[in-house]
Structures are given as C-alpha cells and as structure tokens.
Amino acid sequence: MDVYLSPDQLAMRAEVRAFLDEHYPPERILQIERDEEYPDDFYRECADRGWTGLPVPVEYGGSDGSVLDLCVFVEEVGKTSISMATLYITGTIFGSHALHICGSKAQTDRYLPAIVSGEKRFALAMSEPGAGSDFAAMTTTAEKVEGGWRIRGAKGPISGAERAEVVITAARTATYPGESRQKGISLFLVDNPTPGVSFERRDYLAMKALMVNDITYDDVFVGDDAVLGEIDDGWLNLARLMDPERLANAAQAIGVAQAAIDDAVVYARNREQYGKPIARFQAVSHPLAEAQAEVAAARLLIYAAAHKRDVEGPCPMEASMAKMLANNVAGRATSAAMQVAGARGWEAESHFLRRNLEVRGCELGGGTSQIQRNIIARHMGLR
C-alpha cells in the first residue's frame, strides 16, 4: 500500500517512528495531555533533525519537501499524538507556506530561517466566535493609521496560538458593497507578544497539549511591514494555503485512526471472554477489518491528492474529498476500536476514548465535513 512513497519517504517515516517510540511512549502522551504540557522538546527535536525545514525552500535552509512528504510526516506523528501533529501543521507548515505564497523578501528573509531553526512557530487566526464556517463574516478589523495598522476584534478557537511566536491574523480592511464579502480581508503577521494581544485557553476535552485559544486584539498596532500579501486580497492567499492544510489534516486523522486500530487488534487478541480471545468473535473482528480497509482507501486518496498537488498545482476538490473521507473514516475507526475495548475504552485515561475525541476535533479544523461536501459539490457543478 506504499505505492506512492519513495525510499526517502519510507526512510523518513521510519526515522520519525523510531524517535517517537523512544521519546513518546503512550504514558508520556497521557501525561502531556493531562497536564496541558506544550511539547517544547518535540519541537526542539524536530528542528535538530531538520524536520521543521521540510516545508521550507532550500535557499532558506530547508529541504523543500513536497506536500506528500508533509502528509507522510504528520500521519506518522498523528499515530503518536494529534496535538504534536497539529502543532507541526500550524507552527511550521502554515507559516512557511503563507510566507512562500505571499511574503515579501524582507519577511521571508526574517522568518523562514527562523522556522527551520525552530525559533519561530506560527498560528493561523481565521475563525472568530461569530465567524466559523462563514469565515467571511469576520468582524475583526484593521484600520490604516500613520506608519501601520490598528487591529481590533477577537479570534478563536486558534490552535497553538499562545505559544506561537507569530500569529497570522486575518482582519477586514475594507468592504466592497455589491461585491463578494471575500474581498477586503487582509493578513497581518502579529508577533507574540505585542501590546494589546491577549490569549485565553479553551477548555476542550482533548488535544489539551495543543493549547487552543481565543485571542483578543485590543487596539493592537502593527507596522506596515506586518502586512502579508496584498491588502484586501487575503482571501485569495488563504485559499492557496488550504490544499496543504486540508491534506495534512486528513493525514493526521488517518494516523490517529491507524493507531486506534493497531491498539484494538492487540487488545482483541489478548482479552478473553467465553474462554477465547474476543478477536475470534466475528462481531469484534469485522468492524476492525472494515475500518482497516477504509483507512487504507483514505490514505491512498490523500497520497494521490498530495501527489497531484505536487505535480500539477492546486487541487481543491481532491483536497476536500481527502479531508472529508479521512475524517469520516477516522471517526468510524476510532469508534470501532473503542467498542472493542469495552468498559476500558470508556475510562478517562483510555487511549481509545482520547483518539475518538481527537478525530472529532480534527474534523472541525480547516472546515467541517459539511463544508468539504459543499466544496466538492461546487466543483461537480451542483451549486
């Protein structure tokens, strides 16, 4: 099933697996989630091993990895911890791709080498309390003032924001009556800390090590050099970011699902009822067999879409199909795995329960499955 992967990708995957198995056994993951411990050491190791340079062009010290490379990486990390995989996606991939897509020379010179070295992690603040799926309804504004811009409003929920060194912030800079609401949105590189920016952590049931925040912008001044891309055209640049984001989101969901299936197989072989391992009951084995087939199919769609993105360029329909399928499959797989574990799957510190909650949260990021269906339908000419 690794038909899309090169020897280099297989070697990277093996290296990532060996590192995570050594440093992040299951009990350590439980602990960082329980204690809401931001995985600084994971990030440092990623930098030391060159993995934070994966999405960064060679001229800035990175290795110019493909979208497929990134999917392979986050899938493997997702098997161990979705908090760490999501931190990598926001901290490293969003930042480097956004700068690559629309950063000025001064911005790329300043930030890309710092992403490679692990000194700068990014967060991407699009959603607002009143503007989730309908992100163009945002009310955060940026007003032109002498020497820069003044940002006012609120964002959330935003992954990893309080620990990011830079928050890419989408704000409305103009309205164009009679035209699309998408026009008039601009992007700003807001360094953290900046006076007026404050964070509150959301109390979520899972992905606690990720630290998901609400952000308040209270008359925040940023200089003209903080504008990322053209003023009023932020939507176009965000749209260009979405393929890799959705494919990476899908890949991490599949990583979580595969880990849940693997654990359920071990559990089913060891747990005995009625004098034999429960794996021998077809009602136990078939849901896992079906989940495994679905995960394999979703993985192939992700790899094919990533390959298309790398070879041909933008592939919004394929990225949405991969995200929707992967998240749905991951929901079913983690649920089937939890059922296999019986009452143990329901315990507060059960990995089965944790993974089921994680894929629910993962499904929301980058647009829900309903929104992905809307996008797919639009590309099919149905809307």
Ligand SMILES: Cc1cc2nc3c(=O)[nH]c(=O)nc-3n(C[C@H](O)[C@H](O)[C@H](O)COP(=O)(O)OP(=O)(O)OC[C@H]3O[C@@H](n4cnc5c(N)ncnc54)[C@H](O)[C@@H]3O)c2cc1C
């Ligand atoms: C763990 C986590 C991390 C996140 N990280 C980030 C981040 O880093 N940056 C960021 O900007 N955002 C982030 N988000 C926010 C995420 O993108 C939003 O939650 C998501 O877009 C949905 O918005 P909402 O929660 O406001 O739901 P709503 O938009 O209120 O939707 C509620 C329900 O209605 C459905 N719905 C809404 N409109 C339609 C429609 N037109 N057609 C069909 N169904 C529809 C939705 O699918 C959903 O089921 C994160 C969310 C979570 C849970």
